[in-house]
Amino acid sequence: QSVLTQPPSVSGAPGQRVTISCTGSSSNIGAGYDVHWYQQLPGTAPKLLIYRNINRPSGVPDRFSGSKSGTSASLAITGLQAEDEADYFCQSYDSSLSALVFGGGTKLTVL
Amino acid sequence: QLQLQESGPGLVKPSETLSLTCIVSGGSISSSNYYWGWIRQPPGKGLEWIGSIYYSGSAYYNPSLKSRVTISADTSKNQFSLKLSSVTAADTALYYCARPAVAGLYSDNWGQGTLVTVSS
Numbered sequence: 085q086s087v088l089t090q091p092p093s094v095s096g097a098p099g100q101r102v103t104i105s106c107t108g109s110s111s112n113i114g115a116g117y118d119v120h121w122y123q124q125l126p127g128t129a130p131k132l133l134i135y136r137n138i139n140r141p142s143g144v145p146d147r148f149s150g151s152k153s154g155t156s157a158s159l160a161i162t163g164l165q166a167e168d169e170a171d172y173f174c175q176s177y178d179s180s181l182s183a184l185v186f187g188g189g190t191k192l193t194v195l
Numbered sequence: 196q197l198q199l200q201e202s203g204p205g206l207v208k209p210s211e212t213l214s215l216t217c218i219v220s221g222g223s224i225s226s227s228n229y230y231w232g233w234i235r236q237p238p239g240k241g242l243e244w245i246g247s248i249y250y251s252g253s254a255y256y257n258p259s260l261k262s263r264v265t266i267s268a269d270t271s272k273n274q275f276s277l278k279l280s281s282v283t284a285a286d287t288a289l290y291y292c293a294r295p296a297v298a299g300l301y302s303d304n305w306g307q308g309t310l311v312t313v314s315s
Contacts, residue, residue, distance in 0.1 A: 129305040131305070
C-alpha cells in the first residue's frame, strides 16, 4: 500500500488527452510538499518528467504538464503519442514518516 | 554530463548483507545542492526510497528499512555505497542510485539500475 495513491492504469488514443492523479494526505502533499513525476519506459530507469509540481526539465515536451491542489496532484499528457506508453510515478515527502514517498505507479497504454 | 553507475553482486544469499556502490562521474558528490540516494524496485512493482546521504555524511533512511540500512559516502573516490543486512527474498529488486536535489527532493539523475536477487 503506497502512501500516495495513483490509478493502476489509464489509456487513451493517439492525439487524446489523459490525466493521472496522485492522491496524498495532510502529511505530504496537503502539507505543502512538492510533487514530482517520473516516466519509466519499459526496461529503463525512471526519468524526471515534472519537478516541483509544475516544472519541466529541459528536453521534456510541453505536452506534459503538472498541477497540484490540496492533497492531490495531477499529470496531464496532451496529444498522446505511442512513445508515451510507459509507467508514471509521482513522488513527494511525508513529514509523518520523514521519508520520500512514491505513488504505486500508473501504466499508460496508448490504444 | 553527470553519470551514475551502480556496481555490486547480483546474487546474495538470505540472511547475508547486500552491498552496492554507486560511482559518480561528471560531477562531484561534494556538491551542497544535492543528496545521493538509493531507490529500489521489486520486479513488476513500484519504487521505494531506501535512503539518502549528504556530502557531510548525514544520512537519512526509510523508517521501514532503517534497522538494516547503512549508506556511506567516499568523497575521495566520488562514490557512495549501500549496505542492507539480513536480506530475504523480499529484498530482491532493481536497485537504483539517484541524485535528489536538496531543494525539492526530486531526482534528476539516475543510474541504470542493478538487479539484486536474494536466493540460496
